[in-house]
Amino acid sequence: MVKSVWRRLWSVAVLSATLIVFSPDMARAAADVPVPPENLLSDQGEGDLSDADIDFVTKVRLAGLWEIPAGEMAQEKSNSARVKRIGRNIADQHKVLDELTRNAAKKLDIDLPNEPNKDQKGWLNEMEEAESAKDFDEIYIDRLRAAHGKIFPAVATIRASTRNDTVRKLAQQANQFVMTHMTLLESSALVDFEALPTAPAPNAATSAPARVLSSAEQAPASETNVPLILAALAGGLAAGAFATRQIVGNRRGGYRNRRTRYYNG
Template sequence: MEEVRVVAIELGSRLRQVAGITVAVVALMLLQPHAARAAEDPGVPVPPNQLITDTGEGEVTAADRDFASRVRLAGLWEMPAGQMAQQKSDDPRIQQIGKDIAAQHAVLDQLVRAAAKKLDIELPNKPNADQQGWLGEMRAAQGKEFDQIFVDRLRAAHGKIFPAIATIRASTRNDTIRKLAQRTNQFVATHLTLLESSNLVDFSELPTAPPPTTAPAKTDTNAVLSANDTAAGQKPASPLTTPVVAVVVVAAFGVAFLVTRKMWPSSPRRRRRYYN
């Protein structure tokens, strides 16, 4: 009897170990897909600018030249506007936005001048009449009034050039202009975000986008998302459903049962131990 009790104790200990292993396996199988999907999520990608050549090859159109000119003009008035924000605003947030925009436009100005030199594009050297008027408004304002004018004027200007950048990026034949457009898009998107972080943008007053000329075709949203994931090299999400969880649990306990059977002494062996 003593030997039977020892065997029973050993089996109980082993069963507890197997149960613990089973629970761990099930937990890992349930959690691992979620962890894998989180690790695979790239977030918002940064355009790989280094993959675009910058040799000056390709036809330079009138639209390309106008685009380079507009990029240059943006810097000519937004750099002094950013400097005024640092001097005239009482709001530390506006001061920082002005500092960031002025510094980033200095970099963008170098890029557009380099592109223009390579492609023999003549650039303006002073802001246009509208831009000079906006700067005049800022010079005449102080405190909160200045803050509102600064944000309103810059947000409106960035909103106007945004679609122009997309048109050039998608249509230009010249690789230098293509790279400039892509980089400019990154600057403008950043500036829009900075200006909106001031909490002074009245989105209800922004221009309304024109309605589509034709009704868009009906699409299966799930199919489109799945196709986009596949095209981006990502595996479509496969959330665990209740049947899948049930199969995983049954399989795990099946493995545990087989392991237990192998560790459980056979009946003849128990009888020999008992009667010997």
């Protein structure tokens, strides 16, 4: 009986390891990488809804409208088993994200588009007109990785700034999808990282030290104010010295009392 139980447990372990090895897409986050718990977020449609919020929900919907057919196209036009799997996973996951987006839009009374925009249609046409499977793979990976790179910071901005709880939850969910899709696309080994846009240089103005006023800009102290300034400084020093003695005395007294109680106890 015990051997039978152990045999079943061993079979399950081997099957799980096999799925992870041969299908890395199914593997979860590493043990030391936290996954944000969605159950801690409210989703009541409460909070002000900004134009940026509406634009974000619309863009998440648009992403699915072209990435789903692109992933399905990969099943027909690619000869790479890896690209086909990436396309299938991304398409299937976008169907889930699209349902979350439509539910959020319904709750917030946001009108969503039902077809890709002009740019997205152009990308789909590029894939459709690819002359070879290799060309298709490069176009597919390049276009999707570039699109995810653009939406990634937009998701972070909305997640950090929105006042609406439903948009906040959708942004957190979308963030997980986008990171997963970027990782899947990069696993194709077809991403040209050197061609990706570089991050803008840090804003020097935000890190510059405070400007020191020149002598001409500083307001000169009149002769009649000098004694007052000196008197104020002296008073401040005296008050500080008195407060310091009081604090030190109280701490010493408390310490002595605690020592007495400790040794007499």
